[in-house]
Amino acid sequence: MSDKAIYQKLCLSRKTRRFGVKLGDVLVNKGKQNLIILGALFGLALGFTILSPAFLGSYNVTSMSQSLAPYAIMAIGVTFVIATGGIDLSIGTVCIASSAIAGKLYMMGMPLWMTIPVMLIIGLIFGIINGLLIAKLKLPAFIATLGTMMFARGLSALIVVIPSVFYPTQTWFNSAFSNLYGFPIGLVWVIALMLIAMFVMYKTKVGRYVLAIGSNEEATRLSGINTDKYKIISYAIAGLFAGIAAIFWSACFPTVAAATGNGMELDAIAGVYIGGTSATGGIASIVGSVIGSALLVVIRSGLNFVLSSFNIPLNSTYLTYVLTGMIVVIAVLMDTIKNKNANKVKILTPKETLKKSMKECLMKFENSLDVAVSKFSFEKDVNKKAEFKKELDVLNNEKIAYKAEITKELNKFNIKIVK
Numbered sequence: 001m002s003d004k005a006i007y008q009k010l011c012l013s014r015k016t017r018r019f020g021v022k023l024g025d026v027l028v029n030k031g032k033q034n035l036i037i038l039g040a041l042f043g044l045a046l047g048f049t050i051l052s053p054a055f056l057g058s059y060n061v062t063s064m065s066q067s068l069a070p071y072a073i074m075a076i077g078v079t080f081v082i083a084t085g086g087i088d089l090s091i092g093t094v095c096i097a098s099s100a101i102a103g104k105l106y107m108m109g110m111p112l113w114m115t116i117p118v119m120l121i122i123g124l125i126f127g128i129i130n131g132l133l134i135a136k137l138k139l140p141a142f143i144a145t146l147g148t149m150m151f152a153r154g155l156s157a158l159i160v161v162i163p164s165v166f167y168p169t170q171t172w173f174n175s176a177f178s179n180l181y182g183f184p185i186g187l188v189w190v191i192a193l194m195l196i197a198m199f200v201m202y203k204t205k206v207g208r209y210v211l212a213i214g215s216n217e218e219a220t221r222l223s224g225i226n227t228d229k230y231k232i233i234s235y236a237i238a239g240l241f242a243g244i245a246a247i248f249w250s251a252c253f254p255t256v257a258a259a260t261g262n263g264m265e266l267d268a269i270a271g272v273y274i275g276g277t278s279a280t281g282g283i284a285s286i287v288g289s290v291i292g293s294a295l296l297v298v299i300r301s302g303l304n305f306v307l308s309s310f311n312i313p314l315n316s317t318y319l320t321y322v323l324t325g326m327i328v329v330i331a332v333l334m335d336t337i338k339n340k341n342a343n344k345v346k347i348l349t350p351k352e353t354l355k356k357s358m359k360e361c362l363m364k365f366e367n368s369l370d371v372a373v374s375k376f377s378f379e380k381d382v383n384k385k386a387e388f389k390k391e392l393d394v395l396n397n398e399k400i401a402y403k404a405e406i407t408k409e410l411n412k413f414n415i416k417i418v419k
Contacts, residue, residue: 017370021363033276033334034288041295048302052309055302058182064301065184066252069177070095070245072190072293074268075275076197077241079289080234082272083201084213085281086141088130088235090149091242092264097156098122098246100258103165112173115250120243126152127239131232149265157259167254177251186248190290193244198286200237210234214281270324271296274331280339292331299323358406365399 048055074091081088101122102115110118126148133144167173178186201207209230212220221227250256273279274295275288303323304316372392 017366021366033331034285034291037274037276037288037291037295041291041298044295044298044302048298048306052302052305055305060301060305062179062182062184064297065187066178066248067301068294068297069186069190069248069252071264071268071271071297072290073193073241073245073248074264075271075289075293076190076193076286077238077244078265078268079197079272079275079277079284079286080201080207080210080237081141082214082269082277082279083210083281083284084231084234085217086134086231086234087145087269088238089142089145089265090126090130090152091238091245091268092266093149093152093156093261094123094126094239094242095246095249095264096256096258096261097126097152098243099250099256100156100160100165102246103167103250103256104160104162106167107165112168112171115167116247119246119250120240123239123241123243123246124236125239127236127242128232130239131235134235135228135231149262153259153261160258162258164255164257167250167256169254174251174254177248186252189248193241194286194290201284201286206230206233211282211284214278214283216282267296267324268293270328273328273335276331276335278335278339279332280335283335295327296320296324354406361402361406362399365395365402368395369399 045056054060074095078088078091098119102118105118106112106115130141130145130148133139133148134141137144175181176185177189178184201210209220209225209227210233212225213227213230213234217227271293272289274292275290276285276292277283277289300316300320303319306312307314307316307319369392372388372395
């Protein structure tokens with residue numbers, strides 16, 4: 001019977017135990033950096049609130065949410081590219097180009113709802129172009145996306161002609177993607193898109209192959225996987241999410257200037273690196289990318305409030321750039337150190353070997369107890385219930401005997417057994 005089938009037949013208490021163990025393993029092995037930046041996020045928010053109570057006012061929270069949505073969505077999309085070991089410098093100008101071109105068509109008489117598929121299609125086309133240039137023509141990702149970044153910027157200016165385009169305010173468009181009666185609806189969309197991206201990254205073939213390419217592209221190709229195809233898909237996803245970000249940008253900031261967007265991609269990419277996605281590929285954190293983007297938005301807004309409150313003659317935007325640069329360097333440095341430590345061959349000492357063996361044996365006992373306890377809990381027949389009770393007692397006695405036996409060895413190293 002498969003582990004999934006066994007899990008479905010466990011009673012609630014044993015399901016809870018297994019979930020707790022699995023969650024603990026994930027947090028210890030994969031979630032350390034996410035917990036660190038989440039703690040930093042709340043710490044900064046608390047600090048800025050103490051220094052300037054207006055920081056957590058309803059107006060500023062809504063404003064930060066509106067700023068966060070486009071950057072977080074771009075960060076989610078570009079996480080797929082960075083997970084392959086690539087980079088996409090075009091997402092910022094593609095986002096604005098999508099918004100500007102769709103806005104121009106709206107001003108020429110196209111229905112407002114049509115701007116949504118137009119922005120998505122433009123973003124997707126640029127993503128596919130990037131993928132083809134990199135996967136098929138073998139251009140370096142930096143050069144290819146730098147070229148499409150400049151191309152998107154110039155093309156939007158040529159098509160739009162006028163300096164800025166204007167979207168309507170106080171319509172269903174704004175309520176659906178920006179501000180729903182005072183509620184920052186963009187956060188709901190960000191969470192929904194984050195969950196979809198997590199499913200694609202961790203539960204589908206596309207995500208697994210994207211991570212495999214980032215870990216070792218040549219080995220992935222030799223195993224029979226069409227690496228070019230999945231690299232194109234990863235850049236297409238980044239382009240599509242740039243188009244989605246354009247929708248939220250248009251709803252939050254109705255005046256869109258053509259031929260802009262430079263620098264937006266750097267904020268999105270910085271959020272991805274801060275969130276724990278490896279700069280060399282193979283490791284990706286969708287949640288971390290969103291938290292990293294939120295951290296940058298909080299820093300930008302908080303510094304503006306604090307500098308204004310204390311009349312400090314510094315430009316908050318430039319100071320944000322300084323802090324962002326420092327944070328990105330530290331995040332990438334942590335990733336580099338982590339990768340170096342992971343690649344080291346570690347020889348276990350007798351103490352570590354015994355401790356590891358103890359944990360594995362105790363885990364086997366607990367897994368057997370999960371099944372035995374569940375059988376005893378669900379069984380209604382008295383005779384069978386008695387049999388399961390005996391089985392349960394035998395397992396408990398074996399577990400106690402094992403602990404007693406291994407205690408003698410563990411005491412030599414002063415290791416305590418956790419009950």
